Amino acid sequence: MQIGATVPAEPSYASFREFYPAYLAEHASPICRRLHVVGLALALVLLLAGFMTGRWVLLWAVPVVGYGLAWYGHFVFEKNRPATLRHPWYSLIGDFAMVRDVLSGRIPF
Numbered sequence: 001m002q003i004g005a006t007v008p009a010e011p012s013y014a015s016f017r018e019f020y021p022a023y024l025a026e027h028a029s030p031i032c033r034r035l036h037v038v039g040l041a042l043a044l045v046l047l048l049a050g051f052m053t054g055r056w057v058l059l060w061a062v063p064v065v066g067y068g069l070a071w072y073g074h075f076v077f078e079k080n081r082p083a084t085l086r087h088p089w090y091s092l093i094g095d096f097a098m099v100r101d102v103l104s105g106r107i108p109f
Contacts, residue, residue: 010086016093023094026080030108032073037099037109039069070095 013019027033043066050058067084074082083091101107 013087013090016090016097019087019090020094020097023083023091024098024107026074026078026083027098029073029077031077032070033098033102033107034109035069035073035077036095037102039066040095040099042066042069066095 011022013022027036043062046058046062046065050056050062067082071082071084074080083094098107102109
């Protein structure tokens with residue numbers, strides 16, 4: 001990139017419905033989608049276990065496991081930047097929506 005060159009602006013989205021197709025486009029790799037599903041499932045198990053047992057230290061592992069697996073999928077298999085870094089709330093909702101769509105068969109696993 002040249003000095004003084006402009007950096008393209010990140011797209012802004014008026015709604016999650018507008019964001020979700022772009023989110024799915026960044027998750028084309030089945031391996032990346034699988035890592036998201038496993039990461040989200042493990043994060044939810046850790047969250048539940050932390051609250052049920054009172055072992056609050058488990059709550060620290062929730063984002064590490066959930067985002068760690070998902071980001072590994074992006075960096076290694078998708079070769080892109082996770083949407084979490086640009087649109088954190090839409091991305092979190094997108095994780096749940098994508099897992100729902102994978103489990104319902106709308107998106108291949």
